Amino acid sequence: MKFSQEKLNKVKEIMARYPEGKHKSALIPVLHIAQEENGGWLSTEAMDHVAEVLNILPIEVYEVATFYTMFNLKPVGKYIFEVCRTGPCMLNGSDQIIDYIKEKLSIKEGETTPDGMFTLKPAECLGACGYAPMMQLGNHFREHLTKEKVDAIIDECRKNAAKNN
Amino acid sequence: MKLLLEHAHVEGIRYYDTYRKNGGYRSVEKAFKMTPEEIVEEVKKSGLRGRGGAGFPTGMKWSFLAKPEGVPRHLVCNADESEPGTFKDRYLMEFIPHLLIEGLIVSSFALGSNATYIYIRGEYAWIVDILEQAIQEAKNNGWLGKNILNTGFDCEIYVQRGGGAYICGEETALIESLEGKRGNPRIKPPFPAIQGVWMRPTVVNNVETLAAVVPIINNGGEAYAKIGVGKSTGTKLLSVCGNVKKPGIYEIDMTQTVEEFIFSDEYCGGIANGKKLKACIPGGSSVPILPANLTLKTAKGEARYMNYESLADGGFATGSMMGSGGFIVLDDSQCVVRHTMTLARFYNHESCGQCSPCREGTGWMYKILKNIEYGKGKMSDIDLLWDIQRKIEGNTICPLGDAAAWPVAAAIRHFRDEFEWHVNNPDEAQQRNYGLAHYADPIHVPVTA
Numbered sequence: 153m154k155f156s157q158e159k160l161n162k163v164k165e166i167m168a169r170y171p172e173g174k175h176k177s178a179l180i181p182v183l184h185i186a187q188e189e190n191g192g193w194l195s196t197e198a199m200d201h202v203a204e205v206l207n208i209l210p211i212e213v214y215e216v217a218t219f220y221t222m223f224n225l226k227p228v229g230k231y232i233f234e235v236c237r238t239g240p241c242m243l244n245g246s247d248q249i250i251d252y253i254k255e256k257l258s259i260k261e262g263e264t265t266p267d268g269m270f271t272l273k274p275a276e277c278l279g280a281c282g283y284a285p286m287m288q289l290g291n292h293f294r295e296h297l298t299k300e301k302v303d304a305i306i307d308e309c310r311k312n313a314a315k316n317n
Numbered sequence: 318m319k320l321l322l323e324h325a326h327v328e329g330i331r332y333y334d335t336y337r338k339n340g341g342y343r344s345v346e347k348a349f350k351m352t353p354e355e356i357v358e359e360v361k362k363s364g365l366r367g368r369g370g371a372g373f374p375t376g377m378k379w380s381f382l383a384k385p386e387g388v389p390r391h392l393v394c395n396a397d398e399s400e401p402g403t404f405k406d407r408y409l410m411e412f413i414p415h416l417l418i419e420g421l422i423v424s425s426f427a428l429g430s431n432a433t434y435i436y437i438r439g440e441y442a443w444i445v446d447i448l449e450q451a452i453q454e455a456k457n458n459g460w461l462g463k464n465i466l467n468t469g470f471d472c473e474i475y476v477q478r479g480g481g482a483y484i485c486g487e488e489t490a491l492i493e494s495l496e497g498k499r500g501n502p503r504i505k506p507p508f509p510a511i512q513g514v515w516m517r518p519t520v521v522n523n524v525e526t527l528a529a530v531v532p533i534i535n536n537g538g539e540a541y542a543k544i545g546v547g548k549s550t551g552t553k554l555l556s557v558c559g560n561v562k563k564p565g566i567y568e569i570d571m572t573q574t575v576e577e578f579i580f581s582d583e584y585c586g587g588i589a590n591g592k593k594l595k596a597c598i599p600g601g602s603s604v605p606i607l608p609a610n611l612t613l614k615t616a617k618g619e620a621r622y623m624n625y626e627s628l629a630d631g632g633f634a635t636g637s638m639m640g641s642g643g644f645i646v647l648d649d650s651q652c653v654v655r656h657t658m659t660l661a662r663f664y665n666h667e668s669c670g671q672c673s674p675c676r677e678g679t680g681w682m683y684k685i686l687k688n689i690e691y692g693k694g695k696m697s698d699i700d701l702l703w704d705i706q707r708k709i710e711g712n713t714i715c716p717l718g719d720a721a722a723w724p725v726a727a728a729i730r731h732f733r734d735e736f737e738w739h740v741n742n743p744d745e746a747q748q749r750n751y752g753l754a755h756y757a758d759p760i761h762v763p764v765t766a
C-alpha cells in the first residue's frame with residue numbers, strides 16, 4: 153500500500169495542524185486513512201509506509217496501531233459487524249443479537265465468513281446506549297437492532313457488494 | 318429549563334444560517350468586548366462544574382492555566398465520550414454542532430489558545446464530518462481564522478479522531494494520544510495546566526462544559542448560578558438508557574427528584590414493559606449502583622434529587638454520583654451479576670496496562686464474575702472479589718482503576734444475596750435471572766406529570 157497523491161495531500165493537510173516539528177501527532181488520523189486504503193486492515197507494509205511519510209520510526213507506528221481497538225492487524229471481511237455488548241446494550245438484548253448473527257453467518261466472535269464478506273467483532277460501549285442494541289458498520293451506527301433488522305442489513309451489504317463488483 | 322437544547326428541535330439548526338438566526342454567536346460578540354480575565358471571572362461566578370465526570374469547577378481550572386512568556390497555550394475539547402451509559406456529547410455535536418464551536422471560540426479567547434483541538438472518539442466518524450462542516454461555516458463567516466472580527470485574536474479549531482480507547486478520555490491519556498502515542502496516562506503532577514500537550518500549558522474540558530460557556534456569557538455568570546440548587550448550578554444533560562420507556566437525552570435544571578425523573582412522562586416515562594425498578598446507575602458505569610429504594614430515597618428516608626449533592630448523599634455506603642450523567646436503569650428481570658460482569662470485561666479491555674493492580678485486577682475480577690455468572694462460582698469468590706477491588710482502588714496512576722473497582726464494590730455491597738444465589742443455584746442461574754427480592758419492594762405509585 154502506498155498513498156495516492158490525493159490521500160498524500162490529505163495527510164499533508166493533517167500534518168499542518170500541529171506546531172512545527174510535532175507532526176507525529178498526525179499518526180492516528182493517518183492510520184485511519186491507511187487502513188481504509190488497505191482494505192480495512194493495517195499490514196506491516198502499510199504501517200511502514202505511514203512511518204516513512206511521517207518521518208518517524210516504524211516501531212512508533214506499531215506500538216500505536218496495537219494499542220487502539222479500531223485498528224485491525226489481520227485481514228477482515230468487507231463488512232465488519234461491531235456489535236456492542238457492554239451493560240446498557242446487554243440490558244436490551246445485545247447477547248441475543250450476537251447469537252443470532254453467529255447462527256445466521258455460521259461464524260464465531262472475531263471470525264470472518266469464508267467468502268470474505270462479514271466479520272463479527274464484539275465491541276465495548278460505542279456511545280449509543282440509549283438506542284440499544286446497536287452495531288457499528290463502517291462509519292455509521294445501526295441502532296435499535298432486531299433479528300429482522302440484522303437480516304435486512306446482511307441483505308443490504310450483499311447487494312452493495314454485488315453492485316460494486 | 319433548557320439552555321443547551323433550547324433550539325435543538327429547530328429544523329436546520331445544524332447549519333450556520335439557522336443557528337445564527339436563533340441567536341447563535343452572540344456570546345462571541347459579547348466576549349470580544351470583554352477581557353479574557355473578565356470571561357474567566359464570569360465562568361467562576363456561574364459555578365459551572367466540569368461535565369466530563371469529575372465535576373471540578375471550570376472557572377477555577379481555567380485560572381490555574383500557566384501563562385509563561387512566549388509559550389503557546391492550548392484548549393483541548395474532550396469529545397472522547399466512552400463511559401458506558403453516556404451519549405450526551407454525541408447528541409450535542411450531532412444536532413447543534415455550532416453551539417460547541419461557539420463555546421470553543423469564547424473559551425479559546427479566554428484562555429489564549431490560538432490552536433484548539435477537539436479530540437473525538439474514533440467511532441463517531443460521521444460526527445467528524447458534521448463538526449468540520451460547522452467549523453468551515455464559522456470560518457466562512459469570519460468567526461475563526463486570523464484577526465477575528467478585527468480583534469487581533471487568531472484561532473483555528475481542528476478535529477482529531479481517536480483510535481478506539483476508553484482510556485483516552487482521561488485527560489493526560491488524551492494528551493498523549495493527541496501527540497500520536499499510546500493512550501498511557503501521565504503521572505500527575507505536573508498537571509496539564511502547567512505541562513500539557515507538547516509540554517505546553519493546556520486546558521482539557523468536556524464538550525458539554527464548553528457548550529455551557531455560551532449561555533453563561535450570554536446571560537451572565539450570576540444568572541446561570543441562579544438556575545439549579547446549591548453547588549449544582551445551571552443545567553445538566555442526562556443520557557438515559559436501560560429499561561425505561563423513553564431512553565434518550567434530557568436537559569434538567571437539577572431540581573427534579575429522581576422519582577419524578579424516572580417515572581414522569583416528561584422524562585423517562587417509567588419502567589418499560591410493565592416491569593418494576595430494580596436498580597439504577599445514575600452517572601455512568603463507573604459510579605456505584607443503587608438498589609431501587611436507595612435510588613429514590615436517601616438513607617435518611619428523604620427524597621433523592623437529580624443533582625451532584627443529593628445523588629452523592631450517604632457517600633458510597635448508601636449513595637452514588639452524578640458522574641458523566643449516564644443514567645442506566647435496570648428493571649426487576651435484570652441480573653446484577655451479569656451486568657457487573659460486562660462492566661468488569663469493559664474495564665479489563667480498556668485498562669492501558671501500566672499499573673499492575675489495574676491490569677491484573679480487572680482481569681481477575683472479570684474471570685471471577687464470569688465464573689459466578691455461569692454457575693461455576695464458590696462462596697469464597699465473593700470475598701475474593703471484594704478483596705481485589707479494594708486493592709485496586711487508590712493504588713493506580715489514573716482513576717480508571719477506581720472506576721473499575723467501584724461498580725464491583727457497590728454490586729456486592731447492595732446485592733450480595735444475588736451473588737450468593739448464583740453460587741447456591743448454579744443450574745437455575747443459567748435459566749433465569751435473579752429478579753425478585755427486597756430492593757424492588759418499597760415501590761411504587763408512579764407520579765403523574
Ligand SMILES: Cc1cc2nc3c(=O)[nH]c(=O)nc-3n(C[C@H](O)[C@H](O)[C@H](O)COP(=O)(O)O)c2cc1C
Nearest residue numbers: 367368369395397398399486487488522523526716
Ligand atoms: C478513565 C477515564 C475516562 C474519562 N473519560 C472522559 C470522557 O470520555 N469525556 C470527558 O469529558 N471526560 C472524561 N474523563 C474525565 C477527564 O479526565 C477530565 O477530567 C475531563 O475531560 C475534564 O473536563 P471537565 O472539567 O469539563 O469535566 C475521564 C476520566 C477518566 C479517569
Ligand code: SF4
Nearest residue numbers: 669671672675713715
Ligand atoms: S489505572 Fe489502569 S488505565 Fe490508569 S494508568 Fe493504571 S493501568 Fe492504565
Ligand code: FES
Nearest residue numbers: 236241278280281
Ligand atoms: S453500552 Fe452499547 S453503546 Fe453503550
